[in-house]
Amino acid sequence: EFLKLFDKLVLSHKVGAVKPEEKIYRAVEAFTHAAPEKHFYIDDIPEYVAGGKKLGWDAVQFVGNRELFDEFTKRGIKWNNRAAK
Structure with a gap:
């Protein structure tokens, strides 16, 4: 159900790489056409978070x-049309 909320997905089995391999993060960058520091990445697995940070991701x-x-809130991101509280 959750994945249906997104128009496009970068899927590891299609990229041929999994986190924390650099290739999967670079595939996201290629998809978004954005610099590494423009990506805000959230994960519950510390090694995956470290993989993103290593490449300059927030x-x-x-x-x-x-x-x-x-x-x-620290980043000024709004949640449900209001600032996160």
């Missing part, structure tokens, strides 16, 4: 909703 480990909303 990456955080998911540990809970409250902490995630705090990260959104």
